Amino acid sequence: MTAGIPARENPVTHVADLPGRAARHAPWPPWVDPAVVAALRDCGVSAPWAHQAEAATHAYEGRHVVISTGTASGKSLAYQLPVLSRLAAGEKANALYLSPTKALGADQLRSVSSLDVPGVRAASFDGDTPMAERDWVRAHANWVFTNPDMLHRGILSQHGRWAAFFRRLSCVVVDECHSYRGVFGSHVALLLRRLRRVAEHYGASPVFVLASATTASPASFASRLTGVPCVAVTEDASPRGARTVVLWEPPLLDELTGENGAPVRRSAGAETSRILADLVVEGARSLAFIRSRRGAELAALGARRILSEVDPALTETVAAYRSGYLPEERRALEAALLSGRLLGVATTNALELGVDIAGLDAVVLAGYPGTLASFWQQAGRAGRSGDSALVVFVARDDPLDTYLVHHPAALLDRPVETAVLDPANPYVLAPQLACAVAELPLTLPELEVFGGAAAQEVLTELAEQKLLRRRSSGWYWISRDRPHAEVGIRGTGGEQIAVVESDSGRMLGTVDPGSACFAVHPGAVYLHQGSSYVVDELDLETGLALVHAENPDWTTTPREIVDISVLGTHEKQECGGVSVCLGEVAVTSQVVGYLRRRPSGEVLDHTPLDLPEQSLRTRAVWYTISGELLERAPSDGEAGTGGHRVGTESAGPVGTGEETLASGRGPAHEGGRTPGGAGLVPARVPGALHAAEHAAIGLLPLFATCDRWDIGGVSTAWHEDTGEATVFVHDGHPGGAGFAERGYAAIVPWLAATREAIVSCECPTGCPSCVQSPKCGNGNEPLDKAGAVAVLETVLGALRQHGS
Numbered sequence: 001m002t003a004g005i006p007a008r009e010n011p012v013t014h015v016a017d018l019p020g021r022a023a024r025h026a027p028w029p030p031w032v033d034p035a036v037v038a039a040l041r042d043c044g045v046s047a048p049w050a051h052q053a054e055a056a057t058h059a060y061e062g063r064h065v066v067i068s069t070g071t072a073s074g075k076s077l078a079y080q081l082p083v084l085s086r087l088a089a090g091e092k093a094n095a096l097y098l099s100p101t102k103a104l105g106a107d108q109l110r111s112v113s114s115l116d117v118p119g120v121r122a123a124s125f126d127g128d129t130p131m132a133e134r135d136w137v138r139a140h141a142n143w144v145f146t147n148p149d150m151l152h153r154g155i156l157s158q159h160g161r162w163a164a165f166f167r168r169l170s171c172v173v174v175d176e177c178h179s180y181r182g183v184f185g186s187h188v189a190l191l192l193r194r195l196r197r198v199a200e201h202y203g204a205s206p207v208f209v210l211a212s213a214t215t216a217s218p219a220s221f222a223s224r225l226t227g228v229p230c231v232a233v234t235e236d237a238s239p240r241g242a243r244t245v246v247l248w249e250p251p252l253l254d255e256l257t258g259e260n261g262a263p264v265r266r267s268a269g270a271e272t273s274r275i276l277a278d279l280v281v282e283g284a285r286s287l288a289f290i291r292s293r294r295g296a297e298l299a300a301l302g303a304r305r306i307l308s309e310v311d312p313a314l315t316e317t318v319a320a321y322r323s324g325y326l327p328e329e330r331r332a333l334e335a336a337l338l339s340g341r342l343l344g345v346a347t348t349n350a351l352e353l354g355v356d357i358a359g360l361d362a363v364v365l366a367g368y369p370g371t372l373a374s375f376w377q378q379a380g381r382a383g384r385s386g387d388s389a390l391v392v393f394v395a396r397d398d399p400l401d402t403y404l405v406h407h408p409a410a411l412l413d414r415p416v417e418t419a420v421l422d423p424a425n426p427y428v429l430a431p432q433l434a435c436a437v438a439e440l441p442l443t444l445p446e447l448e449v450f451g452g453a454a455a456q457e458v459l460t461e462l463a464e465q466k467l468l469r470r471r472s473s474g475w476y477w478i479s480r481d482r483p484h485a486e487v488g489i490r491g492t493g494g495e496q497i498a499v500v501e502s503d504s505g506r507m508l509g510t511v512d513p514g515s516a517c518f519a520v521h522p523g524a525v526y527l528h529q530g531s532s533y534v535v536d537e538l539d540l541e542t543g544l545a546l547v548h549a550e551n552p553d554w555t556t557t558p559r560e561i562v563d564i565s566v567l568g569t570h571e572k573q574e575c576g577g578v579s580v581c582l583g584e585v586a587v588t589s590q591v592v593g594y595l596r597r598r599p600s601g602e603v604l605d606h607t608p609l610d611l612p613e614q615s616l617r618t619r620a621v622w623y624t625i626s627g628e629l630l631e632r633a634p635s636d637g638e639a640g641t642g643g644h645r646v647g648t649e650s651a652g653p654v655g656t657g658e659e660t661l662a663s664g665r666g667p668a669h670e671g672g673r674t675p676g677g678a679g680l681v682p683a684r685v686p687g688a689l690h691a692a693e694h695a696a697i698g699l700l701p702l703f704a705t706c707d708r709w710d711i712g713g714v715s716t717a718w719h720e721d722t723g724e725a726t727v728f729v730h731d732g733h734p735g736g737a738g739f740a741e742r743g744y745a746a747i748v749p750w751l752a753a754t755r756e757a758i759v760s761c762e763c764p765t766g767c768p769s770c771v772q773s774p775k776c777g778n779g780n781e782p783l784d785k786a787g788a789v790a791v792l793e794t795v796l797g798a799l800r801q802h803g804s
């Protein structure tokens, strides 16, 4: 694929060979019903793999279990075996299956139904289930497939109608549980506690079986999610083809410049089209993952265009795949890819969950998908036993991707992160507790399950609002309205803004009130189900955004100004002129305009906007640096401000940063010497802090399972609450979702990786790959790349010297 590219433009930064492995089978556990064995044999499963038998036996014997193994390792069978066996044996043992998406639930139901095991009455109960069928499901189904939204709104809220089902509930399956992270994850954690309580009320005590992509500490994550101790099965015994992973950094373009004249790289999407076309020419069955729907369509179009010049017949072998396809359409696509009728498919993450496509020749990932779990999930689609397969990771123009292609260990050798969630977030706890009390009065001993003291505080507030009453036996719901309909479990509450197409009056979707000015400001390009719309009007009072269908050749990026104040400091480390804090903050922001950009990165223009201020109370991690340290000259061995290393060589064992954290000290400051300062004249401080803040926001997703859009930041040369130069990185959700805590806990590796990302970028003074941010409120000004390195080295020097 690199043939014809001049050596100095070689985009490949690293090549790694991942070996394959043979399957390890186990005998059918003795408790598996013969009818189930027969049905599975008919489908080509002659014996379970060892991890399937192990996880299934835990569940059958009543131990809560999480199975956390690779893509297509047969996790479904692990939970199907115990449920199907009990039902086939005629036990009154109902099961509930939960999936994060309706499409995945439908796929899993289809796969269970196709086994046709006697005694199993499996049915779905979600937003698409016709009213007439719902009564049947409640009365007769013994395996119900649903999702957290429906469990919350349609099952727990009226559990009396489900009494018979709950009485026999013996197993709850939580599929793809790693996707329950952030605010949504915190809601689901409390929802599962509500589910257990309701089940117990009817005398049932179901076992939880969770399936997860490979993650670090799956047992503790599963226990945190469900509130019950879970055992983990992690040793993957499924067969796996060998794979070659290539890290690819698109070259800088000579002919184009971006914001403030910064260099621009060839877009990851355009690069992916070329790679996909090359793979198709080679006859390789390939899948390309692109983050946006529009991007997926453009990549497929681009590949077709290239192929039309090579061999027009090949254009028909490339297609785009979006979410919103019907199950039959997905099946047709799977079949076409497997048979080789289709060779190249460009898709969004829609294809990440719930498709049975494995054993492809190649997978291309255009941009880091946000978490290592997703990276491996996508990469895992490649690899056939016996044959080697290819995975190409194409970096987008941002600091995290740049860091990863230059630090392969951070991508390839790191344990997959644990999903972060925070069930104690009061903004999640309050509505969830309201629902819990409305479902059944809450007694004092039950408080522990919902977080103890934090829950008590929230209940007192709800009682003050006259929603519930405290009696000696516990808390009782007294309001006439039930709270469920008001509680959106995928956001943090508040009236959602409806996005409506003016012509047809059709509602396309909803947007969180907190992000409305950002996502649907007038002039914004809004994407929905693969179609593009432009916003004409945003009315925050009536909660309406009016849009019209339009497919412009640009994207929009809002510009906002942000202010932050410290409400309370929970934790603090003081390290000689540097302090690091975790606490509560109030963030006020105002979207003041937006930029229009071409897909190439070229900026067309800036349009001012007049929108109201928004405020957000959340958690933040911040560091301060004394004026003296900012000005003090760097110590011996450091090059000084002008010469702070900005190049591709790295200064020490940074890698993933973890080893630096473990040793506690970096190489530059051993022996207790006074750490060097940043050597910055005051005029450079704002740009240095601003650049350090941008890059840190870009890198936090490496340590907390968040997206850079889930967090924000503010930097200032003097902050009135801290009295010093300060860089804040805050959660984007009310109350926080646990991301700031992660940043605080990983401060040294996080800032070390941030410094590395900046240093590894070859641009001279800052570009989107290092310190420019796509959502900067100040148009990426001022930014001082070398200054940011100086600031980060100073902070790291102080932290390491004080043993942080």
Ligand SMILES: Nc1ncnc2c1ncn2[C@@H]1O[C@H](COP(=O)(O)OP(=O)(O)OP(=O)(O)O)[C@@H](O)[C@H]1O
Residues within 6 Å of the ligand: 044, 045, 046, 047, 048, 049, 052, 070, 071, 072, 073, 074, 075, 076, 077, 353, 354, 355, 356
């Ligand atoms: N023991 C087995 N022997 C042979 N094939 C199996 C076995 N177990 C599962 N399979 C097959 O492996 C494929 C993948 O299974 P499944 O979809 O359950 O994997 P998964 O781990 O849930 O995948 P994902 O990572 O996409 O969630 C299916 O086609 C399934 O029929």
